[in-house]
Amino acid sequence: MSIFFQFPALAWLLPLIGVPVLCHLLARARPPVYRFSSVEFLQRVVRRTSRLRRPADRMLLALRTLAMLALLLVFPGLLLLSKDAPLPGSQRTTVFLIDRSGSMAAIEGAGSRFQAACAAAAEWMDATGPDLTNVIWLDHAPAAVFPDPGPNRAFLSELLAKATVKPEPGALTAAFDLAWRQLSGARGVRELIVISDFQDSAWRDFQTAVPPGVTVRTVPVATAAPANVAVVSLVAVPASPVAGQAVTLLAKAANHSAEPRRTTLTIDAGGARQSRVLELPPNGEAETAISLKPGAGGPLPVTAELEADAFPSDDRAHTVIDVRESLRLAIGAAAEHPVAAVLTTLAGALPWMEAVTADPARPPDCDIWFLPDWNGSDAAGLRSLTERGVTVCVQPAAGIGAEAVAAVLGLADKQPAQALAAATSPDSWEVSRLAEHPAFALFRDGAFGHPFAGKFRERLTLPESFRTAPGLTMLASWRDEAPAVLMAAGKGTAAPVILFTLPFDPAKTDWPARSVFVPAMAELLLRTRPDAGAGDFLTTPGALPVWHAGDVPRTGSPELLAPDGSVVPLTSASGPGGESWQAAAPAVPGLYRWQISGQPVHYTACTFPPSESNLRPASTPPAFDGAAATGREDLARQAALDRGLPLWPWLAAAALAFLLIEGILTARRPRTAPAS
Secondary structure, eight states, rough: EEEESSSSSGGGGGGGGGHHHHHHHHHOOOOOOOOSSSSHHHHHHHHHHHHHHOOOEEEEEHHHHHHHHHHHTTTTTTEEOOOOOOTTOOEEEEEEEEOOGGGGGGTTTTTHHHHHHHHHHHHHHHHHOOOOEEEEEEEESOEEEEOOOSSSSSHHHHHHHHOOOOSSSSHHEEEEHHHHHHHHHHHHHEEEEEEEEEEOOHHHTTOOOOOOEEEEEEEEEESSSSEEEEEEEEEEESSOBTTTOOHHHHHEEEEEESSOOEEEEEEEETTTEEEEEEOOOOEEEEEEEEEEEEOEEEEEEEEEEEEOSOOOOGGGGEEEEEEOOOEEEESSOTSSSHHHHHHHHHHHHHHTTEEEOTTTTTTOOOOEEEEEEESSHHHHHHHHHHHHEEEEEEOOTTTHHHHHHHHHHHHOOOOOOOBBBEEEEEEEEOOOEESSOOOGGGTTSTTTOOOOOOEEEEEEOOGGGOOOOOOEEEEEEETTOOOOEEOOOTTOOOOOEEOSSSSOOTTTBBBBGTTHHHHHHHHHHHHHOOOOOTGEEEOOSSSEEEEEEOOOSSSSSSSOOOSSSEEEEEEEEEEEEEEEESSSOOOSSSSEEETTTTTEEEEEEEEEOOOGOOOOOOOOOTTTTTTTEEOOGHHHHEEEHHHHHEOHHHHHHHHHHHHHHHHHHEEEEOOOOOOO
């Protein structure tokens, strides 16, 4: 706190505080009455009462001095100010950073947290009356109402009364950076008022450097942690299956409360609904799996929904399964090649696969590139195919160098300079050992036999170092533990490289003629496909839904329907990858439907951000280098201190009180009786 004189020109009156002291020093005492026969004693009394003397009553002197001091301090106009308050006449710039992320929709009391935040900002603005002010919204893409702080407080007050919360995460760093830029050019007093629920999961580890000269105040609007159950994850495995392939939907729900909860989760996949009962532990999660088999190609929208609760925004999650009609298998060999004939027969037995033959040096557009009798050339080019999502299967030819095999598998360690040898055996070899991999899950119980059941009369021998090379998975091995099928898994969305040391040529093995061959190769090729995810179908709240149409043939321009059925304006752009379309409005949770002539051609799924589902506020708001936390109920008192509390009424009352006490003491003093 600090004291400020409104009228310092009247401070010259302060020396008048000495008047009571002078009065006490110079005042004559009333002499007692004596009856004497001589006037000599009378003259002594007169001399004694007329000279300067010490005050006879110090209590009266103190009361009169304090009364005079209080009266004199009334005239300069004393103000009591907070330590951060602007001096009268200086410019004050206030920026309000108001959280309108998803958690601010939680209801507390008669309204939502966001409504309380807007009301607190309006109250502060009216009470302090800053010269320049602005509002910054804390959401997915923080933005200020005005380009710079301005004097139009009335407009901001109306805006605060109409504003609504957004189901988006808050970009804290971007919001504070914008606030510092807004205040950087201001003169005089600069302050930032942060109004939020200070959700624990979002604010716990957040830090920012406050520029010198800026005062930060935090206003928490959350007083409790409402119980909430939310769908936090919905994933399809695989995300891009082929028609007829089994898909597992994994849905996870979280319980943000201290009590166990029982709820029902319903999954809707293209109209087919399945439900599961979930038992959620306190402040814990539970997951359930639902299997389905998409019957046709195309995007399949999926929604997981919980029973409604007090915070319905996060009771749903959405995803889209990219169901493909088929996978394209390209064989780098002539059509009459024996391995090409075997693989073509394989594709004919699988409704979701089509096979073509191509020049080994020119791979076509495909999902799987199979090179029988690979001569070791262009290993780097094959690796680049995997980064585009193409599974590369190689069956090396005898005599190529081990270093070429290492290169195509992506091994960093240098391999010995030796050639791969082909070994033959009249008794044949058997593949006996299988890795713990989803490709062999179908064969675990033995009902479908062994996936590599057959006699192999020839095999390639790899150097011993390939058995333990990092980054390789030995999917299958011979009885002597030599590699039969090796896989180098791709990183992220990259496809793997699969190396076969076993033959496919019917002249060297009877495996392709066995009944297990088709399901074994189908599972191997499907289960090793990269999980590209549903990235093209997913967006986050606040982002703009986009459809990269590419070169997809169509008969007209697409139309985008929002989750509520309204039409969303679109903008288009053309590029090397074809045409793309983008919505003009940010996404909200739900399913967006792209359609042409009324027929759906694409979907965009948007799910409420899981980070906003935990409604528990932080135990203490962020400090921000000494920022003061101000409750909404303390706003009026703080605003009054910032404006300055006038002290003259209190000083005048104090002066009257001192004079009243002095009068009481004087009245109660006994009078001196006349002397006789």
